[in-house]
Structures are given as C-alpha cells and as structure tokens.
Amino acid sequence: MFDVTLLPTLNATLNATAACLLVAGFYFIRRGQVSSHRLCMGAAFATSVLFLVSYLVYHAQVGSKPFTGDGWVRFVYFVILSTHTVLAAAVPPLALVTLSRALSRRFDRHRTIARWTLPIWLYVSVTGVIVYVMLYMRT
Numbered sequence: 001m002f003d004v005t006l007l008p009t010l011n012a013t014l015n016a017t018a019a020c021l022l023v024a025g026f027y028f029i030r031r032g033q034v035s036s037h038r039l040c041m042g043a044a045f046a047t048s049v050l051f052l053v054s055y056l057v058y059h060a061q062v063g064s065k066p067f068t069g070d071g072w073v074r075f076v077y078f079v080i081l082s083t084h085t086v087l088a089a090a091v092p093p094l095a096l097v098t099l100s101r102a103l104s105r106r107f108d109r110h111r112t113i114a115r116w117t118l119p120i121w122l123y124v125s126v127t128g129v130i131v132y133v134m135l136y137m138r139t
Contacts, residue, residue, distance in 0.1 A: 004057065004058055004061045004062060005062075007054050007055075007057065007058035008058065008065075008132055008135070008136050009132075009136070010054055011051055011054050011055050011058065011128070011132065012128065012129050012132035012133075012136075014047050014048070014050055014051035014054065015051060015124075015125045015126075015128035015129050015132070016125070016129050017047050018044045018047045018048050018051065018121075018125045019122055019125035019126050019129070021040045021041070021043050021044035021047060022040075022041075022044050022118060022121060022122050022125065023122070024036075024040045025037050025040035025041040025044060026118060028040060038102075041099075041102075044121075045095060045099060048091070048095065048121075048125075051128075052092070065135055065136075067081075067134070067135060068138070069134070069138065073134075077131075077134050080127050080130055080131060080134070081131055083123075083127065084123075084124060084127040084128060084130075084131060087120050087123060087124050088124045088128075090120055091117075091120060091121050091124050094113065094116065094117040094120060094121070095117060095121060097113055097117075098110060098113050098114050098117045101113065
C-alpha cells in the first residue's frame with residue numbers, strides 16, 4: 001500500500017518546481033526565446049496538474065493537518081494560508097485561459113491575461129511551500 005504521508009513533501013516539491021519553471025518561462029519570454037518559454041510553461045502546467053492530483057488524493061485520505069503554532073507565528077501562518085487558498089482557487093481557470101489563448105495563437109490576449117496569471121500562480125506556488133514548511137517542518 002502507498003504511504004500517503006509522503007504526499008505533502010511531494011506536493012511541496014511540485015510547488016517549488018512549478019515556481020522555478022514559471023520564473024524560467026518568464027525569463028525566456030522576456031528574452032524572446034519563445035520555444036524555451038513554451039517548454040517551461042507547459043512543464044509548469046503539467047507540474048501543477050500533478051500537484052493538484054496529489055493534493056486531492058492526500059486530503060481525501062488524511063484530511064487536514066491542524067496548525068499547532070502559537071503567538072505571532074500563528075497569525076502569520078493564517079494570513080499566508082488564507083491568501084494562498086483564495087488565490088489558489090483562481091489559478092486553474094486563469095492557467096487554462098492563459099494556456100488556451102497561447103495554443104490558439106491569440107498572443108495579444110494571452111499576454112493580457114498572463115500578466116495576471118503569472119504573479120498569482122507564482123505566489124500560490126511559493127506560499128504552498130511556505131505552508132508546507134510551517135505545517136510539517138516545525139520542531
């Protein structure tokens with residue numbers, strides 16, 4: 001039987017990978033390297049899909065893990081978690097529309113929405129790692 005307790009670490013790794021791919025994709029498009037941009041963004045999308053599947057499997061099996069920190073760290077955790085959660089709900093539709101516009105070669109419309117999608121998706125990926133560290137790496 002598969003040990004689902006390994007999934008939070010996998011999820012954090014997938015989030016970190018997606019963040020790196022998003023930054024690389026942005027770097028490449030700013031330098032006009034379209035094929036490298038396309039490769040990175042496709043990989044970021046696939047990585048995020050894998051994350052979502054893994055996240056749903058874990059939470060269906062285990063449920064939620066309560067945060068046990070006290071004081072100011074508890075406040076910080078819930079601010080990060082709440083902004084992460086709200087923005088995470090926006091990433092799938094934003095990513096799908098952004099990807100759809102790129103694949104249909106409507107690059108002017110792709111660029112318009114990508115300016116919103118990239119920072120939101122990057123924030124969600126980075127804060128996902130932070131939430132993992134705060135939940136699972138505390139002593």
